Amino acid sequence: MCVPEIPNEMDYAYDGYNNVTTEETYDWGPVGNRGPRIRRVTRTFLTSSAYTDKHIFDRLSSETVADGSNVAGAKTEYFYDDYSQFSLTARSGTIPGWTDPASNTRALLTSVRRYRDASNFVTEQLKYDVLGNLIEKVDALQHSTPIDFSDNFCTLVSGTCTNTSSHNSFAFPTRVTNALNQYTTTKYNFDTGLPVVTADLRGFETRTTYDLLNRTTSLPSPTENKRRTRTTM
Numbered sequence: 001m002c003v004p005e006i007p008n009e010m011d012y013a014y015d016g017y018n019n020v021t022t023e024e025t026y027d028w029g030p031v032g033n034r035g036p037r038i039r040r041v042t043r044t045f046l047t048s049s050a051y052t053d054k055h056i057f058d059r060l061s062s063e064t065v066a067d068g069s070n071v072a073g074a075k076t077e078y079f080y081d082d083y084s085q086f087s088l089t090a091r092s093g094t095i096p097g098w099t100d101p102a103s104n105t106r107a108l109l110t111s112v113r114r115y116r117d118a119s120n121f122v123t124e125q126l127k128y129d130v131l132g133n134l135i136e137k138v139d140a141l142q143h144s145t146p147i148d149f150s151d152n153f154c155t156l157v158s159g160t161c162t163n164t165s166s167h168n169s170f171a172f173p174t175r176v177t178n179a180l181n182q183y184t185t186t187k188y189n190f191d192t193g194l195p196v197v198t199a200d201l202r203g204f205e206t207r208t209t210y211d212l213l214n215r216t217t218s219l220p221s222p223t224e225n226k227r228r229t230r231t232t233m
Helices: none
Strands: 009-014 020-026 037-045 060-067 072-080 109-115 121-128 134-138 144-148 155-157 160-162 175-177 183-188 195-199 205-207 216-218
Touching: 155 195
Parallel strands: none
Antiparallel strands: 009 020, 020 037, 037 060, 060 072, 072 109, 109 121, 121 134, 134 144, 144 175, 155 160, 175 183, 183 195, 195 205
């Protein structure tokens, strides 16, 4: 004889800003009763007036994952606006549409601390420019991933790039370099912000075309005859 079961359930608790602070998962159970709790996640958020006065309410401060008996198995902490390791990188010239907020309270995630037990952890660090762009990630082993936001625009006309002038916008990530000094690049259409020419780690290019509604009309696979030329300095 089969005993009917009810679906597993989840309970949620919220703070005054509608952030989920507790998330509990319960196992399957017999009719009329849910099963035992099997997972509990607790979260805290930034509550400093320096952030709430700016209407920033959703920045996660910590997250702990525990089993049904509330024994922690994983913990992560998030830190914001700590520029003691990496200061904000300045940008020269006039940046279109940008006004300096004249404050370092920006709610930028600058480090993530992941615990492997109660007292041992590894840290990932993140670096930004004054515009709020993430320009470098440094992992727990101190491997760096720089992200370049220098303008790299292109309007494809019969397969050829035009309108390549810089606008000093620093609006898009145009080059990402990994710890092995290998990089990918992306060129964007200035008017739409859509990527039009991407090059992978091997230097193979993909050129994407769009219709007047910005729908993709052509996305060819990279081929050897479209390989870009690299120069190592």
